[in-house]
Amino acid sequence: MKHFLNTQDLSRSELDALLADAARFKRSPQGDALQGKGIALVFFNPSMRTRTSFELGAFQLGGHAVVLQPGKDAWPIEFDLGAVMDGDAEEHIAEVARVLARYVDLIGVRAFPKFVDWQLDRQDRVLQAFAKYSTVPVINMETITHPCQELAHALAMQERFGTTDLRGKKYVLTWTYHPKALNTAVANSALTIATRLGMDVTLLCPTPEYILDARYMGWAEANVAESGGSLTVSHDIDSAYAGADVVYAKSWGALPYFGNWEAERPLREQYRHFIVDEAKMALTNSAGFSHCLPLRRNVKASDAVMDSPQCFAIEEAGNRLHVQKAVMAWLASQSATR
Numbered sequence: 543m544k545h546f547l548n549t550q551d552l553s554r555s556e557l558d559a560l561l562a563d564a565a566r567f568k569r570s571p572q573g574d575a576l577q578g579k580g581i582a583l584v585f586f587n588p589s590m591r592t593r594t595s596f597e598l599g600a601f602q603l604g605g606h607a608v609v610l611q612p613g614k615d616a617w618p619i620e621f622d623l624g625a626v627m628d629g630d631a632e633e634h635i636a637e638v639a640r641v642l643a644r645y646v647d648l649i650g651v652r653a654f655p656k657f658v659d660w661q662l663d664r665q666d667r668v669l670q671a672f673a674k675y676s677t678v679p680v681i682n683m684e685t686i687t688h689p690c691q692e693l694a695h696a697l698a699m700q701e702r703f704g705t706t707d708l709r710g711k712k713y714v715l716t717w718t719y720h721p722k723a724l725n726t727a728v729a730n731s732a733l734t735i736a737t738r739l740g741m742d743v744t745l746l747c748p749t750p751e752y753i754l755d756a757r758y759m760g761w762a763e764a765n766v767a768e769s770g771g772s773l774t775v776s777h778d779i780d781s782a783y784a785g786a787d788v789v790y791a792k793s794w795g796a797l798p799y800f801g802n803w804e805a806e807r808p809l810r811e812q813y814r815h816f817i818v819d820e821a822k823m824a825l826t827n828s829a830g831f832s833h834c835l836p837l838r839r840n841v842k843a844s845d846a847v848m849d850s851p852q853c854f855a856i857e858e859a860g861n862r863l864h865v866q867k868a869v870m871a872w873l874a875s876q877s878a879t880r
Contacts, residue, residue, distance in 0.1 A: 723806055833855045
């Protein structure tokens with residue numbers, strides 16, 4: 543049984559097939575791939591695009607989505623084996639995942655890090671526990687990676703360049719300032735998918751402290767070896783932007799300060815000038831610009847960049863609907879009849 547936890551788990555042929563299916567769903571939105579089927583969407587964190595696109599996607603394919611928020615409209619859940627459950631949690635994931643799997647055909651999970659201990663959070667325990675105990679496919683709706691956003695981003699780039707072959711394109715993943723230290727999920731995923739597609743990738747960040755976790759840097763290096771392209775880490779804005787074909791912006795916290803963001807703040811505050819603005823975009827090869835959204839205007843990117851024809855962030859966000867339908871249809875087709 544396949545899950546959809548990270549695109550790195552998929553073969554290149556599976557990845558290409560999902561993108562092709564997403565493009566077909568974009569041309570013809572309605573279908574019956576989920577006719578009579580259900581998906582449980584389990585949200586441990588807030589959502590706008592993810593919840594809306596998954597609910598509507600299931601509906602457009604003839605299925606039904608049930609939204610659950612543990613601790614709000616569903617019981618709090620315990621994830622540790624051997625735990626003495628005398629606290630807030632009312633039930634264990636070992637029961638939750640297996641019971642949900644008796645009701646629905648797919649389970650989506652959204653669970654951000656706790657931002658206390660990266661060595662613990664990088665285990666992705668919530669997502670992995672659902673995958674362990676569920677007898678139906680599990681979809682990562684964003685945890686410490688965001689594979690659905692990856693697919694939407696990849697499809698948007700293919701549309702922008704009018705080709706599925708993005709090799710030879712210079713891709714800049716740039717850190718940007720944000721008043722809060724954020725999850726590295728989208729940055730991890732952007733690095734993964736761009737290198738998987740054989741692009742020439744530059745990771746631009748202010749200092750070595752902002753380099754991503756070794757797992758995702760390792761994935762990127764393996765992808766370059768397999769798919770071609772290149773991977774460069776840069777702390778120099780001008781050379782990174784020079785000749786870029788795509789600029790993708792995201793803010794994330796420095797992992798050495800994980801869970802101690804106030805100590806990181808003096809470092810982060812020095813780099814407000816990493817904002818994506820017209821002057822930086824003028825250094826590129828008329829690059830397309832995007833961001834996963836939500837985006838704080840004139841903090842991460844200027845109004846001029848967001849409102850320019852170069853910006854394809856809205857197209858990328860719209861593609862979430864289509865790529866998620868492709869993922870749900872693919873997994874549902876493999877789900878055994880119970």
